[in-house]
Amino acid sequence: MAHPADVLAELHTLRAENATLRARLASSSPKAATAPSPAHPPPVGVPFTQKTRLSNEEISRFSRQLLVPEIGVQGQLKLRNASVLVVGAGGLGAPAVMYLAAAGIGRIGIIDYDVVEASNLQRQIIHDESRVGMLKSESAKQTVSKLSSLCECTAYNILIDSSNAMDVIKKWDYVVDATDNVATRYLLNDCCIFRNKPLISGSALRMDGQLTVYNLEGGPCYRCIFPKPPPPETVTNCSDGGVLGVVPGIIGCLQALEVVKIVTGIGASLSQKLLIFDATTMSFRTIRLRGRTPSCAVCGPHPTITKPIDYVQFCGAGPDDKAHNINILPPESRISCHKYAALRLDAFPHVLLDVRDKIQYDICSLHHSLNIPLSELPKRIPELTAAATFGEHHEPNLPVFVVCRRGNDSQLAVKMLEETHGFTHVKDIVGGLEAWARGRDPTFPIY
Numbered sequence: 001m002a003h004p005a006d007v008l009a010e011l012h013t014l015r016a017e018n019a020t021l022r023a024r025l026a027s028s029s030p031k032a033a034t035a036p037s038p039a040h041p042p043p044v045g046v047p048f049t050q051k052t053r054l055s056n057e058e059i060s061r062f063s064r065q066l067l068v069p070e071i072g073v074q075g076q077l078k079l080r081n082a083s084v085l086v087v088g089a090g091g092l093g094a095p096a097v098m099y100l101a102a103a104g105i106g107r108i109g110i111i112d113y114d115v116v117e118a119s120n121l122q123r124q125i126i127h128d129e130s131r132v133g134m135l136k137s138e139s140a141k142q143t144v145s146k147l148s149s150l151c152e153c154t155a156y157n158i159l160i161d162s163s164n165a166m167d168v169i170k171k172w173d174y175v176v177d178a179t180d181n182v183a184t185r186y187l188l189n190d191c192c193i194f195r196n197k198p199l200i201s202g203s204a205l206r207m208d209g210q211l212t213v214y215n216l217e218g219g220p221c222y223r224c225i226f227p228k229p230p231p232p233e234t235v236t237n238c239s240d241g242g243v244l245g246v247v248p249g250i251i252g253c254l255q256a257l258e259v260v261k262i263v264t265g266i267g268a269s270l271s272q273k274l275l276i277f278d279a280t281t282m283s284f285r286t287i288r289l290r291g292r293t294p295s296c297a298v299c300g301p302h303p304t305i306t307k308p309i310d311y312v313q314f315c316g317a318g319p320d321d322k323a324h325n326i327n328i329l330p331p332e333s334r335i336s337c338h339k340y341a342a343l344r345l346d347a348f349p350h351v352l353l354d355v356r357d358k359i360q361y362d363i364c365s366l367h368h369s370l371n372i373p374l375s376e377l378p379k380r381i382p383e384l385t386a387a388a389t390f391g392e393h394h395e396p397n398l399p400v401f402v403v404c405r406r407g408n409d410s411q412l413a414v415k416m417l418e419e420t421h422g423f424t425h426v427k428d429i430v431g432g433l434e435a436w437a438r439g440r441d442p443t444f445p446i447y
């Protein structure tokens with residue numbers, strides 16, 4: 001006998017199909033302009049009924065895909081009955097979500113805690129100018145509903161972490177990692193092992209991209225390959241290192257393709273393989289990864305981690321660290337951008353040292369600044385000493401104010417100049433050029 005919940009769900013689906021049919025009939029009549037819009041799929045929370053046949057609407061819509069021998073009706077039904085959770089509605093998530101919805105995945109969940117910024121639009125094509133300031137998850141959901149009324153889309157405006165990941169992930173068949181930080185990668189990996197879900201993982205930076213699938217067909221998990229996180233200071237993200245927009249676009253599309261292939265059972269997946277894309281040479285390379293590691297702390301036969309841990313502590317950095325400034329200097333070694341602006345107005349003699357990389361310095365800079373990137377500072381001390389030495393003195397006698405993009409590297413530079421190179425009149429400009437732009441000079445760009 002059918003479970004009452006199944007009967008209810010079946011009833012709901014029949015009603016929805018009826019409504020769709022009615023709407024389609026109405027739209028083919030002269031009254032189309034005033035006809036109600038087609039019914040949307042059942043709201044989230046209603047059990048998802050597996051479909052065994054395609055509607056005429058689906059046949060028309062997916063006809064080009066149905067004609068592909070590897071897909072056919074059976075493949076399309078598998079897509080229709082599948083659910084995919086995409087974590088991150090950024091550079092990777094944007095194309096992944098759009099192609100999954102367009103391909104006919106029945107249910108898509110989109111997680112993101114952030115809002116759309118102007119600097120996202122160069123690659124996050126699921127958002128547009130009118131969405132700047134809007135929650136990314138909501139913006140992505142709106143694009144999906146415009147693209148396809150057949151896709152049931154759930155937006156989660158959350159930062160996925162140890163407190164919520166297990167509950168969210170259990171509701172979905174496949175998980176796409178479209179995030180940009182190591183802590184979330186370990187979190188998703190572990191929870192996908194605990195919940196036994198395949199994890200389709202992508203990354204992109206500058207001109208390079210990578211793609212693999214974890215926890216599928218007995219293949220390894222992320223921890224099998226990377227048992228320990230990299231030191232946080234060695235990790236670069238798009239915000240600092242930059243990214244050519246098409247590159248995550250390609251990797252996000254490939255993530256969607258990998259999902260479609262896995263769901264429909266086409267060909268070989270990237271389980272135990274890593275695809276490496278180099279846009280400069282336009283080359284794709286696939287390298288073989290080692291299999292499951294017997295000593296793996298989560299998927300090995302004797303796991304030591306059996307539930308989500310504190311991933312920010314484990315990795316030494318969290319998902320939103322770019323928003324947090326370090327604070328390693330005493331107040332007397334720092335100056336606010338307002339006080340520094342007043343000194344500039346008074347033409348107070350000093351050196352303004354900008355420690356950003358040249359590529360950032362070329363984007364924008366304050367007049368009369370000396371650019372010595374932090375990484376080159378130790379070997380270019382004589383240049384700084386010469387700039388800070390005025391008149392007959394043989395020692396630096398001018399104060400040095402240090403600036404960077406957000407006020408972190410400048411603090412490291414001040415510490416280095418004081419502790420290692422004997423500078424005594426050196427101060428960090430708090431919050432860097434971003435604080436300058438926000439607090440002092442609205443015409444100065446933020447990037």
Ligand SMILES: Nc1ncnc2c1ncn2[C@@H]1O[C@H](COP(=O)(O)OP(=O)(O)OP(=O)(O)O)[C@@H](O)[C@H]1O
Nearest residue numbers: 088090091112113114159160179180184238239319
């Ligand atoms: N733990 C998390 N929970 C929810 N969303 C996350 C989490 N970690 C990362 N994200 C989201 O993943 C997306 C990654 O996108 P992307 O790599 O393009 O970077 P971005 O943060 O949008 O841009 P930029 O680094 O240039 O400021 C972001 O929208 C981010 O908010």
